[in-house]
Amino acid sequence: MRQTSTSPASTKESKTEYFSRQYNARASIPDHPQLFARWQKDSALVRRTHAGLLDLPYGEAAGERLDFYPANTPGAPLLVFIHGGWWRSLDKSDFTFVVPDYRRAGFNVALLNYTLAPKASIEEITRQQLRAMAWLYRHADKFEFDRERIVVAGHSAGAHLAAMMMAAQWPVFGADLPKDLVKGGVLMSGLYELEPVRYAEFVNVDLKLQAADVNRLSPAYMPQSHATPFITAVGALESDEFKRQNALIATQWKSAHSKDVPLPGIHHLNICDAFSSIGHPLFDSTRKLIEQL
Numbered sequence: 001m002r003q004t005s006t007s008p009a010s011t012k013e014s015k016t017e018y019f020s021r022q023y024n025a026r027a028s029i030p031d032h033p034q035l036f037a038r039w040q041k042d043s044a045l046v047r048r049t050h051a052g053l054l055d056l057p058y059g060e061a062a063g064e065r066l067d068f069y070p071a072n073t074p075g076a077p078l079l080v081f082i083h084g085g086w087w088r089s090l091d092k093s094d095f096t097f098v099v100p101d102y103r104r105a106g107f108n109v110a111l112l113n114y115t116l117a118p119k120a121s122i123e124e125i126t127r128q129q130l131r132a133m134a135w136l137y138r139h140a141d142k143f144e145f146d147r148e149r150i151v152v153a154g155h156s157a158g159a160h161l162a163a164m165m166m167a168a169q170w171p172v173f174g175a176d177l178p179k180d181l182v183k184g185g186v187l188m189s190g191l192y193e194l195e196p197v198r199y200a201e202f203v204n205v206d207l208k209l210q211a212a213d214v215n216r217l218s219p220a221y222m223p224q225s226h227a228t229p230f231i232t233a234v235g236a237l238e239s240d241e242f243k244r245q246n247a248l249i250a251t252q253w254k255s256a257h258s259k260d261v262p263l264p265g266i267h268h269l270n271i272c273d274a275f276s277s278i279g280h281p282l283f284d285s286t287r288k289l290i291e292q293l
Contacts, residue, residue: 019199022241025268035269043096058135063115064128067092068143069099071108077149077290078108084156086203087125088117098276105287108145110136118206122217129161134174137181149293151184155272159190163219166228184289185230188271189242192220192249220252227256231285235266261285
């Protein structure tokens, strides 16, 4: 069921001002350059100290690459992480820091890349993620993980893509793919209704979203392909719109919504630190979701 956004904005001009301010998370985090630099430094250290298979091609485009970090035990579940960056920035290598604690918890981890906008549209980026997930499912035996326990997690634009994987009609995409290919989801600070994004000029200059794109690219307007259990999370310091988006997907898919994790003191970026740290409620909720599959 479609549920349109509500805001103080009514005219096109006021919508542009309102949504541009609400969605420009970096503008509200003055130290974001230092945070990105720390992520890159920590991620580089992980790549030097942890065995992983890097830049595995899941498609023909240069951006269609993934990194795979194996668990210590064959047959373990697989956690797939999709990074954010408004579909137009950042790289899987910036997020290798999420790997160590999930490997300590006994899980395989895959980090997905995609062709960034404006070279690719959101629709094509979504199709690339479909190819990546299908590729992983089909290579489960080679990489010795349990294809019956694949969980997808995403942050920001990556949460949109993760939700699209949870709505995907997998047998249509490949006759060998089960409808429940994705067994669980973790959606963090995501964008599930794209209508407001059309008015966020700072990013839509690259995304070029049109009204006709919104229905087919908004997971909040779609049913889940099956009742995939999932958790949601948004930082207490995030904007009203990110909080609304978080509540929207939980409501629209309420029959499968397992938990919303409260995150006091957390903003749009350091939620990724919470997600990657053993002992944090967001990490522990993710681990519990996977272990219950």
